[in-house]
Structures are given as C-alpha cells and as structure tokens.
Amino acid sequence: MIRRAVVRWSGKEGTPRRLQVSQQLGRLDVKFSPYLFVSPFFVLFALVGLFPLVYTGWVSVHDWDLIGGEGNWVGISNFVFILQQRQFWIALRNTLSIFLLSAIPQLIVAIAIAAVLDTNLRNKTFWRMSVLLPFIVMPVAVALIFGSMFGERYGLVNTTLAQIGIGPILWHTDPLASQVAIATMVNFRWTGYNALILLAGMQAIPRDLYESAAIDGAGRLRRFFSITIPQLRPTMIFVIITATIGGLQIFDEPRLYDQIGLGGADQQWMTMTIYLYKLGWTQLNFGRAASVAWLLFLVIVVIGLANLAITRRIASSEST
Amino acid sequence: MASRTEMLPTTSRPNPRGWARKHRRAEAAIGERPGSLAYGFLAVVIVASVFPFYWSFLIGSGDSSTLNDPHMSWIPGGNFLSNAAKVMNNESVNFWKAFTNSVIVSTVVSASVVFFSTLAGYAFAKLHFRGKSWLLTFVIGTMAIPTQLSVVPLFIAMAKFGWTGSLGAVIIPGLVTAFGVFWMTQYISQALPDELIEAGRIDGANMFLTFWYIALPAARPAAAMLALFTFIMTWTNFFWPFIALNQSNPTLPVSLATLQANYFVDYSIVLAGALLATVPLIILFVFAGRQLVAGIMQGAVKG
Numbered sequence: 001m002i003r004r005a006v007v008r009w010s011g012k013e014g015t016p017r018r019l020q021v022s023q024q025l026g027r028l029d030v031k032f033s034p035y036l037f038v039s040p041f042f043v044l045f046a047l048v049g050l051f052p053l054v055y056t057g058w059v060s061v062h063d064w065d066l067i068g069g070e071g072n073w074v075g076i077s078n079f080v081f082i083l084q085q086r087q088f089w090i091a092l093r094n095t096l097s098i099f100l101l102s103a104i105p106q107l108i109v110a111i112a113i114a115a116v117l118d119t120n121l122r123n124k125t126f127w128r129m130s131v132l133l134p135f136i137v138m139p140v141a142v143a144l145i146f147g148s149m150f151g152e153r154y155g156l157v158n159t160t161l162a163q164i165g166i167g168p169i170l171w172h173t174d175p176l177a178s179q180v181a182i183a184t185m186v187n188f189r190w191t192g193y194n195a196l197i198l199l200a201g202m203q204a205i206p207r208d209l210y211e212s213a214a215i216d217g218a219g220r221l222r223r224f225f226s227i228t229i230p231q232l233r234p235t236m237i238f239v240i241i242t243a244t245i246g247g248l249q250i251f252d253e254p255r256l257y258d259q260i261g262l263g264g265a266d267q268q269w270m271t272m273t274i275y276l277y278k279l280g281w282t283q284l285n286f287g288r289a290a291s292v293a294w295l296l297f298l299v300i301v302v303i304g305l306a307n308l309a310i311t312r313r314i315a316s317s318e319s320t
Numbered sequence: 321m322a323s324r325t326e327m328l329p330t331t332s333r334p335n336p337r338g339w340a341r342k343h344r345r346a347e348a349a350i351g352e353r354p355g356s357l358a359y360g361f362l363a364v365v366i367v368a369s370v371f372p373f374y375w376s377f378l379i380g381s382g383d384s385s386t387l388n389d390p391h392m393s394w395i396p397g398g399n400f401l402s403n404a405a406k407v408m409n410n411e412s413v414n415f416w417k418a419f420t421n422s423v424i425v426s427t428v429v430s431a432s433v434v435f436f437s438t439l440a441g442y443a444f445a446k447l448h449f450r451g452k453s454w455l456l457t458f459v460i461g462t463m464a465i466p467t468q469l470s471v472v473p474l475f476i477a478m479a480k481f482g483w484t485g486s487l488g489a490v491i492i493p494g495l496v497t498a499f500g501v502f503w504m505t506q507y508i509s510q511a512l513p514d515e516l517i518e519a520g521r522i523d524g525a526n527m528f529l530t531f532w533y534i535a536l537p538a539a540r541p542a543a544a545m546l547a548l549f550t551f552i553m554t555w556t557n558f559f560w561p562f563i564a565l566n567q568s569n570p571t572l573p574v575s576l577a578t579l580q581a582n583y584f585v586d587y588s589i590v591l592a593g594a595l596l597a598t599v600p601l602i603i604l605f606v607f608a609g610r611q612l613v614a615g616i617m618q619g620a621v622k623g
Contacts, residue, residue, distance in 0.1 A: 033527035037443035040436045048493040052470030119354040129609045130366045136601040138556035140573040141594035154388040200617035252558045293469045
C-alpha cells in the first residue's frame with residue numbers, strides 16, 4: 001500500500017516547477033504504460049496462440065483440404081469419422097504406451113539421481129552439468145543416434161543382449177519393443193533435466209525436518225520415504241504435468257525412427273501427432289487433422305488431471 | 321511453490337549468494353558424506369549421458385560398413401572429416417543454409433522473448449494497473465495449452481500470407497512465450513527494489529526510461545538464463561519448422577531429417593551430421609552450462 005501511494009504521489013504532484021501539460025502526460029504515462037508493456041505478449045499470443053486454438057475448432061467442423069481450402073460445414077462428422085478409425089485408437093494406444101514407458105522410469109531414476117545429487121558431493125556443479133548434458137541434443141539427433149543402436153540384426157543393443165544370452169529383439173517390428181526404444185530416447189534427453197528440477201525441490205525441504213527425524217532414530221531410507229517424497233509433492237506434480245503435456249505430443253523421435261516416418265509399416269509406433277500429420281499433410285485433409293488436434297488436447301487434459309490425482313494420493317499416503 | 325517467495329518479508333532484498341551459503345551450511349550440517357555407492361551410481365548415469373555422443377563420433381568416423389560390422393572397433397576411425405564434408409556438400413541437405421537459418425531463428429526468437437518477457441514481467445511485478453492479477457492468471461493458464469496443437473490453423477494462415485517456406489513462418493510464432501513472462505515476473509518481483517524505481521520516477525524518468533535504465537539492468541541474470549533456455553529450445557525444435565519450411569530453406573533439425581532420408585544406408589554420414597548439428601550447443605554448454613543448471617533449478621523452485 002505504501003508503495004502504491006508513493007508512485008501515485010510522484011505522478012500527481014511532480015516538482016512544483018513542472019508545467020501542467022507535462023504533469024498530465026506523466027499521469028497518462030503512469031496509467032497506460034503498464035498496459036503498453038504487457039500488450040506485446042497478449043497481442044502476439046492472441047495471434048499465434050489463441051486464434052489458432054479457436055480456429056482449429058472451426059476447421060474441425062468443416063470439409064477442408066490443403067489445396068482447396070475451406071469446404072462445407074460438416075458438423076461433427078470429422079470427429080465421428082476419426083473415432084471410427086482403427087488407426088486413431090492404435091495411435092492413442094501407442095502414445096499412451098510410449099508416455100508410460102518414458103514417464104514412470106524417468107521419474108523414478110530422476111528422483112534417485114536427485115537424491116544422490118542432494119548429498120554432500122564434491123564438485124557439485126560438475127555432476128549437475130554432466131547430468132544435464134543430454135538436454136542439449138536435439139530430439140531429431142537423439143532419434144538418429146538411438147535408431148542406429150536399435151538395429152534388429154547388427155544393432156549395438158541386440159549384439160550386447162546376445163552376449164548375455166537374450167535373443168534378438170525386433171526393435172523395428174514389434175510394437176512394444178519399438179515403443180520401448182522410443183521411450184528410451186525420451187528418457188535419455190529428459191531424465192537429467194527433471195532430476196535437476198527435483199533436486200531444487202529437495203533443497204527447498206527444511207533441513208531440520210531431517211535432523212529431528214534422525215534424532216528420532218529414522219534411518220536414511222525411512223527419512224527419504226517419509227520426508228523427502230511427501231515434501232517433494234509440488235515439484236513432482238510440476239514435473240509430471242510438464243511431462244504429460246510434452247510427452248503426449250511426441251513427434252520427433254517416432255518420426256525419425258525409420259526413413260518413412262509414418263510410425264512403422266503396421267503403425268507399431270505411430271503416435272497421435274504423427275497421425276495428425278499424416279491426415280493433414282499426406283492425405284491433405286485438414287478438417288480431420290484439426291479434429292485429431294482437439295481429441296489430443298482432450299486426452300492431454302484428461303491424463304493431466306488423472307496424473308494430478310494419482311500424484312496427490314501417492315505423495316500424501318506416504319506422508320502419514 | 322510460490323509460497324516460498326511469498327514468505328520472504330517484502331522489505332528485505334533476496335541475496336542469492338547468501339541463500340546459497342546458507343544452503344551449503346545446512347547441507348554440511350546433515351553431514352551425509354556420500355559413499356562410493358553414490359559415486360558409482362553417478363558414474364553410471366554419466367556414462368549413459370556421454371555414451372551417445374561417443375557412439376555418434378565412433379560411427380560418424382567410420383564408413384558405411386561400420387555400423388553393421390559385428391567386430392566393430394571401439395576406437396574411432398579416421399573418416400569423420402570426410403563424412404562431415406559429405407554432409408556439408410550435399411545439395412539437398414543444405415547444411416550451411418540450415419546452419420545459418422538456425423542461428424538467425426534462434427537468435428531472433430531468444431532476443432524477442434527476452435525483451436517482451438522482461439517488459440511484461442516488469443509491469444506485472446512492479447507496476448499497478450487494473451486487471452493485473454486477472455491478466456497474470458491468464459498468462460499462467462496459457463502455459464498449459466499445448467502449442468503444437470495449433471499447427472493446422474497456423475499453417476493455413478501462413479499459407480494464406482505466402483509465408484510458408486520463409487523464416488518468418490517459424491520466427492513469428494516463437495516471439496513471445498508465457499513461460500518467459502512468468503519467469504521474468506517472478507524474478508523482478510524479488511530482485512528489483514521498489515525504492516530504485518521510485519528514485520527513477522522522482523528524478524523525472526518516464527515509465528519506459530525507468531524500465532530501460534532500472535528494470536532491465538536489474539533483470540540481467542534472469543534474462544540471460546531465459547535467453548539461453550529459449551535458444552536451446554528453438555535450436556532443437558522440429559515439428560513446426562518441419563511443417564512450415566522446406567528442403568531449400570530448412571533449419572538444422574529439418575535438414576537432418578532430409579539427411580536421414582537420403583543416406584539411410586550409410587549411417588556414418590547420418591551420425592556425423594547429427595553430431596555436427598549439436599556442436600554449437602555443446603560449445604554453448606561448455607561456456608554457459610553452469611548458468612543453465614542454475615536457471616533450471618531456480619525455475620523449479622519458483623514455478
């Protein structure tokens with residue numbers, strides 16, 4: 001309140017010698033400049049964020065092809081068509097599968113890394129930087145690098161597995177195996193990044209909590225599960241929600257997993273976004289692509305809320 | 321997580337160095353000296369982080385048969401430069417054009433995001449206007465909207481204006497981010513004392529000059545982190561550039577996709593290209609990785 005009064009005062013009174021006009025201008029300046037300052041964001045966001053989102057809805061209820069442009073109003077028939085496609089449900093299954101295969105191991109490993117980084121290490125910065133290194137590799141490059149390791153006949157992964165007696169896994173044929181390979185790429189790039197976020201969350205936990213628990217005789221593991229995990233809940237929710245929004249839109253890695261880029265001969269690793277791309281830019285049907293976009297948005301909202309509920313439950317049940 | 325910053329008394333200025341020192345002391349107090357198990361675990365993690373880089377160099381320095389050679393050597397061959405030259409000289413891959421484009425797009429987008437975010441962040445953190453809290457909530461809400469979902473109408477609009485295939489098509493959608501505004505708002509509200517702004521106002525500086533000479537310098541550390549982060553995100557971005565651009569005017573990820581399509585039989589060239597596209601960010605990481613780590617960790621505590 002004091003702050004506000006000072007600013008008002010300096011705007012209204014000014015120095016006595018000032019002219020009336022400049023005082024008026026000064027007042028206008030104080031009143032309208034804030035709006036001017038925030039307007040670039042809102043104007044640009046309206047143009048490239050909000051308008052497209054609404055317009056996606058408009059396109060999705062029309063016949064619309066890449067070349068011919070807007071066609072007839074078709075109501076919800078694009079949605080009805082999509083929901084009847086086997087490919088859509090395969091894409092949904094694959095997207096969810098890749099998401100689970102990446103999110104769960106990633107979160108567990110990231111918490112483990114963060115817990116180790118949270119101890120009294122030497123050369124903290126060195127370890128933190130090394131953990132973050134994969135983040136700077138573009139997903140396209142990650143896909144090319146890992147794609148070359150997951151070859152079916154001579155790939156590095158299969159030759160290594162053969163040495164311990166595990167038969168060749170069909171990384172480019174079997175749906176689950178190909179999804180594991182793609183999830184590995186996601187995990188490579190994001191585990192360290194999330195570990196740093198979780199580490200920051202851990203460092204915000206008051207240390208006297210640990211101290212009093214230690215005095216009460218709680219061991220290291222007990223302290224981890226009874227203090228760290230529950231206290232980490234807000235950070236975990238943040239990480240999971242971000243991973244959900246990003247992970248369900250996955251495109252780069254599956255796109256470059258083979259040369260054709262449409263998710264495999266039998267759609268083994270075709271994700272929702274690849275399906276969207278396929279409808280829009282190879283079948284040139286924008287109406288249907290736009291309805292897939294809306295359905296994907298819906299899936300993200302539903303999964304996001306579900307994750308929120310699950311994380312809340314897990315973290316709070318462990319705190320009691 | 322915002323509660324953390326709200327708990328600070330409003331009169332005291334946060335002192336990042338003091339904060340770090342206090343933390344270190346607390347860490348020492350707990351006194352958990354990590355054992356060899358911890359270092360062993362970290363070593364495994366680091367091998368996993370670094371191995372793909374080594375692998376790309378290993379394959380990228382071999383020839384077309386290296387990848388499928390069952391008795392592959394773990395020592396790099398001598399072909400990296402010639403493979404790199406093949407990447408750079410391939411006409412449809414357009415490497416140097418892609419490289420220049422990536423530099424232009426990432427730089428322009430980062431500069432714009434930083435400037436507009438700082439401007440808006442300053443207004444949200446320190447100025448008073450009607451509807452402020454509502455507008456800020458709106459900004460935070462938009463962060464949850466998956467932007468990739470707007471590709472269809474964005475493409476229709478760009479095609480209508482004839483911008484597809486030009487760099488403008490990938491620059492314009494990136495000019496502002498909700499994350500940037502939120503990030504700068506958080507930082508400025510803590511790091512910029514109100515007295516400084518008042519002093520500037522009393523000295524007769526108008527609102528924009530106050531921003532330019534007082535807020536902008538004070539926001540520099542956070543602005544640098546935002547620039548770094550935005551640069552990396554833009555450099556690695558694929559989906560929208562892939563749709564909006566074409567082979568004759570690509571960014572690096574788009575040209576890597578072309579490289580794969582052309583050379584899928586010879587992975588030594590593909591992986592040499594993958595490594596080349598990453599080199600600029602490796603260099604950036606060597607110089608600014610420390611700041612990137614700090615930025616990600618601070619963002620987590622505030623966000």
